[in-house]
Amino acid sequence: MSATEKVNILMVDDHPDKLLTYEVILSELGENLIKANSGREALEQLLKNDIAVVLLDVSMPIQDGFELANTIRQHPRFEKIAIIFISAVHVSDMDRLAGFEQGAVDYISVPVVPRLLRARVRVFVELYRKTRELERLNGELRRISSHLIRMQDEEHRRIARELHDGLGQELAVLKMTVTQIPQYNSIGAKDRAANEANEIVTRAIQQVRSMSHLLHPPLLDEIGLLSAVRWYLDGLTKRSGIVTSLDVQPADFPRLTPDLETAIFRAIQEALTNVFRHSGARKTWVTLSQQENQVVVTVGDDGKGVGPEIAEMRAGSLGVGLAGMRQRAKEFGGKLRLTNTNPGTLVEIAIPAQCLVRQEAHATTCAQSD
Ligand SMILES: Nc1ncnc2c1ncn2[C@@H]1O[C@H](COP(=O)(O)OP(=O)(O)OP(=O)(O)O)[C@@H](O)[C@H]1O
Ligand SMILES: [Mg+2]
Numbered sequence: 094m095s096a097t098e099k100v101n102i103l104m105v106d107d108h109p110d111k112l113l114t115y116e117v118i119l120s121e122l123g124e125n126l127i128k129a130n131s132g133r134e135a136l137e138q139l140l141k142n143d144i145a146v147v148l149l150d151v152s153m154p155i156q157d158g159f160e161l162a163n164t165i166r167q168h169p170r171f172e173k174i175a176i177i178f179i180s181a182v183h184v185s186d187m188d189r190l191a192g193f194e195q196g197a198v199d200y201i202s203v204p205v206v207p208r209l210l211r212a213r214v215r216v217f218v219e220l221y222r223k224t225r226e227l228e229r230l231n232g233e234l235r236r237i238s239s240h241l242i243r244m245q246d247e248e249h250r251r252i253a254r255e256l257h258d259g260l261g262q263e264l265a266v267l268k269m270t271v272t273q274i275p276q277y278n279s280i281g282a283k284d285r286a287a288n289e290a291n292e293i294v295t296r297a298i299q300q301v302r303s304m305s306h307l308l309h310p311p312l313l314d315e316i317g318l319l320s321a322v323r324w325y326l327d328g329l330t331k332r333s334g335i336v337t338s339l340d341v342q343p344a345d346f347p348r349l350t351p352d353l354e355t356a357i358f359r360a361i362q363e364a365l366t367n368v369f370r371h372s373g374a375r376k377t378w379v380t381l382s383q384q385e386n387q388v389v390v391t392v393g394d395d396g397k398g399v400g401p402e403i404a405e406m407r408a409g410s411l412g413v414g415l416a417g418m419r420q421r422a423k424e425f426g427g428k429l430r431l432t433n434t435n436p437g438t439l440v441e442i443a444i445p446a447q448c449l450v451r452q453e454a455h456a457t458t459c460a461q462s463d
Pocket of ligand 1: 240367368370371372394396397398399403410411412413414415416438
């Protein structure tokens with residue numbers, strides 16, 4: 094649920110004129126108002142709609158408000174629903190207590206003061222919205238963390254395979270080659286074996302280097318983000334044949350904090366992996382620009398583009414890649430945007446200049462809501 098989505102408020106009263114009055118009073122809230130003339134109608138509405146707040150008349154003829162609240166509360170789906178009682182007659186403290194015991198969260202007496210009623214309903218509507226948002230974020234977090242664990246496991250398997258099939262094989266051949274050397278009679282054969290061993294060691298060193306670089310690019314700490322991105326783009330072109338380019342504004346792009354450089358590098362790495370895995374693009378281009386009030390990073394491609402649900406980052410449509418990228422951007426007070434450029438996709442991350450260090454230090458200025 095987004096902050097702008099309307100929520101449902103159910104108003105229950107056996108007098109149509111009172112329902113009309115509540116409707117007029119609450120219309121200012123801009124939410125969906127649903128009317129019910131009896132307990133039965135109210136239950137029907139509750140089952141059909143997702144209701145945030147129930148405004149309940151205490152004295153109704155067939156089933157009074159207390160009984161109805163009791164029935165509502167017994168249903169597991171409505172255990173926590175906010176019920177506000179409205180009553181002209183039962184207004185003693187004992188009556189209020191009875192109301193609270195039946196599950197009321199608030200109690201309003203007649204004559205109703207419009208501003209007061211609106212303010213009270215608004216509190217519960219906001220509470221409902223915040224609860225839904227929290228539930229959504231929790232769900233997303235659970236999904237991301239289980240995906241992350243799976244990915245970590247896959248990554249460990251990949252490293253194990255690389256070590257076994259790549260480095261392990263080279264070292265096995267090296268051992269065989271070196272073991273044979275004392276048995277050769279001629280100097281020439283010994284030299285050839287030593288040369289061969291030398292080549293194997295060179296390849297093994299290369300493998301260790303590329304594996305450790307992929308795990309954490311050393312260039313990032315030493316010569317900075319630009320060199321690391323250039324190095325990664327070169328590797329991508331070699332591995333995939335995709336033509337890459339990097340555009341940096343200004344040419345003397347400043348060093349950022351290590352945290353932010355890592356976050357930007359990882360985002361570019363993920364966006365490029367997506368280009369390789371999903372886009373079918375022949376070209377991809379990365380831009381890094383420092384503007385007056387923000388740093389903007391873009392990764393574009395000329396591939397098949399993304400569908401609207403991904404461009405709008407709808408819940409459930411993102412993998413860990415884009416969700417992680419959005420989270421990283423958020424930690425720095427920034428925003429992630431995805432556009433279908435038809436053809437192709439443009440991934441854009443903008444970090445406000447005042448947030449160029451991690452958010453903890455700037456909790457108030459850089460905090461982001463969805
Ligand atoms: N450049 C792109 N071109 C076309 N589709 C893309 C591109 N980038 C992302 N997508 C689409 O967006 C989806 C979500 O991307 P995301 O990176 O979040 O997850 P993923 O790549 O599927 O999996 P992972 O969690 O391993 O990253 C992809 O499955 C793909 O359909
Ligand atoms: Mg991905």
